[in-house]
Amino acid sequence: MRRTKWFAISFLAALGVTLAGCGQVSAGSAAQAAETTDDQGSKAVYRTLDEIKSDGTVNIGVFSDKNPFGYVDENGAYQGYDVYFAERIGQDLGVKINYVSTEAANRVEYLETGKVDIVLANFTVTKERAEKVDFALPYMNxxxxxxxxxxxxxxxxxxxxxxxxxxxxxxxxxxxxxxxxxxxxxxxxxxxxxxxxxxxxxxxxxxxxxxxxxxxxxxxxxxxxxxxxxxxxxxxTIAPAVSKGNTTLLDWINDEIRALADEQFFHKDYEATLVDTYGLDYEESLVLEGGGAAATAAP
Amino acid sequence: MDAAVLHEYLPLYAKAALLTIRLGLLGVLLSILTGLFCAAVQYLKIPLLRIIVRVYIELSRNTPLLIQLFFIYYGLPKIGIRTDPAVCGVAGLTFLGGSYMAEAFRSGLEAIPPIQEESALSLGMTRIQAAVHVILPQALSVSVPAFVANVIFLLKETSVFSAVSLMDLMFTAKDLIGLYYDTTEALFLLVVFYLLMLLPVSILGSIVEKKVRYAGFGT
Amino acid sequence: MQALGLDVLFKGKNFLRLLGGLGVALKISLISVALSIPLGILLGILMTRKNRVLRAILRLYLETLRIMPQMVLLFLVFFGTTRALGWDLDGETASVIVFTLWGTAEMSDLVRGALISIPKHQFESAEALGLTKAQMHLYIILPQAVRRLVPLSINLITRMIKTTSLVLMIGVVEVIKVAQQIIEANRMVSPNGAFGMYLTVFLLYFISCFPISLLAGKLEKSFRE
Missing domain, CATH: 3.40.190.10 (Periplasmic binding protein-like II)
Structure with missing residues (x-):
């Protein structure tokens, strides 16, 4: 009898603590949300442009199973339209790239919790998502x-x-x-x-x-x-995304996309990664250079 | 935490919990039948069948449910065996659970001293009669703690059903996070629903096995 | 080979990559086991103490961790901690934390079970001989408990390895994820890749766990005799 009673008590206590723990999670996240809006930058989840540069590695979230946009080849190297662009970002930032394999459902979460600096995973710009993350200029229709x-x-x-x-x-x-x-x-x-x-x-x-x-x-x-x-x-449109409020990184990516228009970078990207699949028929309808028309209309 | 969001999500979680309970219990039931069959084959030392059962038990116990499900759901159709998600979920859970139940029953059978069977035989019972009337009732009662632990283990294992597109509690939470980004609310409800589902089973189990200590469940 | 989708296995570094993925899974489980065993022994000994408050707290810890599916724990730690505490955990670290918490709970219960299975007269004889509490545990109780514990804790390793299959859900690129990447990259040339790759992963898990299970079974038998 006594054992049963102890079990019951401990189970109820377990429930209590777990619920309290969850309450704390919510309180914590609310506090953190308040912090990021009130006091931007000081204790944010994201890393600024300078922090990434001094660290020497940028974390980029990409798909690893979405051929031909983001996938891994038989030698274990990331490939695809998104990855081609990611490689260029790494090169121009002058840092190494750490690819983080993401799934569609956790792209927002990865940015909100700072697990990646940039998401380059065929991320369609929507109003709802733009409330949670910051989209840069688009690079694909x-x-x-x-x-x-x-x-x-x-x-x-x-x-x-x-x-x-x-x-x-x-x-x-x-x-x-x-x-x-x-x-x-x-x-x-x-x-x-x-x-x-x-x-x-x-x-x-x-x-x-x-x-x-x-x-x-x-x-x-x-x-x-x-x-x-x-x-x-x-x-x-599809665009790179960064954590909400990470303006230094966002501005850098926007400048990069505008600058790459001069060399018609995304056409080259298409020809390197997508032409095997699509042929040349889709090139003009898919590719956006310099943010396209959206460069003037805010995303 | 937003109460309106919780309220909105509640029906979705309830639906998911029902799916988990429905498929989970069906899987447990079929696991028990599979387990009894395997234990019987081993106890009666039926040739050939015994080896097949042994191989099955080792394969099942030494691989994770997730890869078992992946193989059944995504692999087998390539050689012409296609299942729908619910059938696959139950089949996977049975494949996994059958061996755990078999081991629980077997350890129960092994715990019964041979003198019990010998006495039954000397009373003129057949082997089958001895098994049904003398051995099984004792063996089953010894198996209870391991059995209860297995039921909880199997119900917990249903959390990988999301891999085969079944909208269980885990997938509902993941899906809502991906759709509306209310992570805190989604995770909170996930924990609450699992507690609501598994606590009663666990408490019931601990009452049943009040007198018999359990060790090493679900290995 | 082609029909069963096994051909992709030998393309490029695919097989090595799979083994690498298996390595990630094994690494996570072995680190977690190595941390769980000492912590579990400590908690297990504490669980046999007479102090009711202490026992209730430990019981609570044990039951809470046992009742939650490991996948839920992974999600809570991976996404929850960043939101609640601001920790930036990568998937592997989050996995090790979850598996250690869970493994410690399981281990402590095994230790408790082994300790209370030791007959009371062993404790009493030790006391009668004038041994201190520490001496009693070190020389009398532990050696007996360890014999019972070894097979059970080896079993914990296989359970740990099998449970690491879940970490792909929090973005760790382990053996199943690598298999998916291979299936995806070769969909055109090897449409039946899903059969061959998932079969291979199934067998890789079996090869990793089966010898450990055999060992545990053997030790258990020799203990019983």
Whole structure:
């Protein structure tokens, strides 16, 4: 009997402490949020441009399973359109690069907690995200797209029945868009690109909704799939992002993007990393130089 | 922490908890059946089957559930075996749990002195009768602590279901963080729901095994 | 080979990279075990003390860590600490912290179990011989407890190794993540890569854990005899 009583007491106490611990987490984060807004820079989560330079290493969050934008080749080296740009940033900052493998759903979190200095992971600029992180000038155009197997090509969202499930990746704009605009569509969510692509190949869902750049690449690389809906939702852009308030780093990246326009850097990037997949057809529609039109309109 | 956000998330977590409980309990149930079968095969020393069971137990106990699920869900379709996420989750949990349950039952069986069976046989019982009426009731009661520990272990293991697109508690929290960035609220509810789900099981377990000390669960 | 997607394994440094990923997983688990064992022994001995408050606190620690899935603990430490305390932890450090906290809890329970399984007369005889508390533990109790503990703590190593499969969820590039990268980079040339790579990782985990389990089983048997 006494043992049981002790168990019960300790369990209740455990619950109490855990809850108190959580309360503290929230209090802490609130305090920290207040700190970063009131007292910018002194005890922020991010590292300023000078701190990165004196440290000698910049932490850049990229995808490691999103071919051809960010992936790892058979020799263990990061490759892709985003990585090509990251390499240039490292070179011009004069520091080494530490690549941090990120998933779609934790990109904001990584910046908010300062685990990376820059996210260069096909990060679409949205109003909601811009409240949490600071986007630099964009370097690519993007919209949403839907790819499906040739056996049943989905050309309109209305073709998706109540029994069908659409594959999306957790934390992407496709997930947000379908959740808000088509709540009747059943979503099958994956946490990584590698898993989502295996799932569409294995026939676990009727279609895969993602950035149209990525689904077009997938259909081009994998015979038997067609992008039935090449453009969905608004026309957006992809940009580097830094932690909220990290103006020194943000300004540096913006200057860098403007300066790179002179050498048509992102065209070179496209030709080095994307041309094998897309051919030359998509070059002008995808690539943005010097921040494109958005250079004048604030992102 | 924002109460409105918590309120908004609550139904999603409740739904996820239900999914975890539904698939978790089904997995536990099938694990028990698999475990009983394997323990019986080993106890009765059925040739060939015994070796297969041994190999299965070693493979299952020496690999993590996550990679078992990855292999079943993403690997097997390449050779024509496709499962939907829920089936895969339950299959993976059963593959893992079957061996743990088998070991729990086996250690229970081994704890019964041979004289018990010998006496039963000398009373004119068949081996099967001896097993059903004499050995099993005793063995099962010895297995209780390990059994309870295994149930908790298996329910905890469901937290990797997110890897095969099942919207369990863990994935719900991750997904909400990725969608709306309210990390504190999402993690808070995650902890609360796991406590609500596992505390009763744990307390129930400790009452059941009040008299029998347990050691080395879920190895 | 092609049909089973095993061909990618031998492309470039792929196999070495997988082994490197396994190395990361093993490193995290071994460091955590090395920290957990002494801490667990300490807590386990404290748990057998008569002091009720102390026992309740330790019990609380043990049950809390045991009841939470390790994945939840990983998320709490990895994302929670930065928000609450401003620590900037990388994934590997966060993993070692979580596994050490958890391993210490498991270990302390094993130690407690081993200590209370030692018959009371052993303590009493030691006292009767005039040994001090420290001498009693060092010469009489611990040597007996250790015999029972060794197989169980070796088992803890395999549990630790298996649990490191979760660290890919907090961004650590370990063996499963490397496998995913390889599948992704070779999707065009080797569409069945998912089968071959996940099978390989499955076997790598088995090869890492099976000998340790065998050893633990052998020791356990020799203890029983």
């Amino acid at each position: 993007v919209a949403l797209g839907v790819v499906s197997p040739d056996s049943r090509v989905i050309t309109d969202l209305s073709e998706i029945t109540a029994d069908d499930e659409v594959i999306v990746i957790s934390g992407t704009t496709a997930e947000t868009y379908l959740t808000e605009n088509n709540p009747e569509i059943k979503l099958q969510k994956y946490d990584t690109y590698a898993n989502a692509k295996n799932a569409i190949e294995n026939g676990n869902g009727v279609a895969w909704a993602n950035d149209n750049t990525e689904v077009i690449a997938f259909a081009l690389q994998n015979p038997g799939y067609t992008v039935g809906i090449p453009s969905l939702g608004s026309q957006d």
